[in-house]
Amino acid sequence: MGIFDWLFGPKVPQITVQEAQQRLQNDKGVVIVDVRQPVETQSGVVPGAVLIPLTELGRRMDELPSDRPILTICASSHRSPMAARRLAKAGYDVTDVAGGMGAWMRAGLPVEKRE
Numbered sequence: 001m002g003i004f005d006w007l008f009g010p011k012v013p014q015i016t017v018q019e020a021q022q023r024l025q026n027d028k029g030v031v032i033v034d035v036r037q038p039v040e041t042q043s044g045v046v047p048g049a050v051l052i053p054l055t056e057l058g059r060r061m062d063e064l065p066s067d068r069p070i071l072t073i074c075a076s077s078h079r080s081p082m083a084a085r086r087l088a089k090a091g092y093d094v095t096d097v098a099g100g101m102g103a104w105m106r107a108g109l110p111v112e113k114r115e
Contacts, residue, residue, distance in 0.1 A: 012084040014098040017107050020071050024048070031064065032071040035083045036101070040075055044111030046104065054079045061090060073097040073104070
């Protein structure tokens with residue numbers, strides 16, 4: 001996949017952090033993928049999130065279920081749309097979380113600390 005595919009791949013829908021939280025609460029089949037680097041996740045992650053840094057997504061995509069909806073999130077919505085486009089191009093049902101973890105934390109939504 002070239003740089004233009006990463007930047008200008010298929011358009012994917014975005015939802016607010018509040019909508020993402022509702023989807024995660026109401027549909028246990030939804031998977032949220034955090035594409036931040038490990039050092040960034042020390043401040044907390046969405047409970048139950050799968051951690052796959054954007055730089056590793058290409059080789060780790062097979063870790064994600066292809067038959068379940070996926071939400072992507074990063075720190076501030078710069079990397080997660082790229083991840084979402086890449087997943088959409090691979091056939092995943094994917095939605096990006098607008099505002100990223102910054103918006104998630106500002107909204108007071110739950111986070112978990114991981115070692």
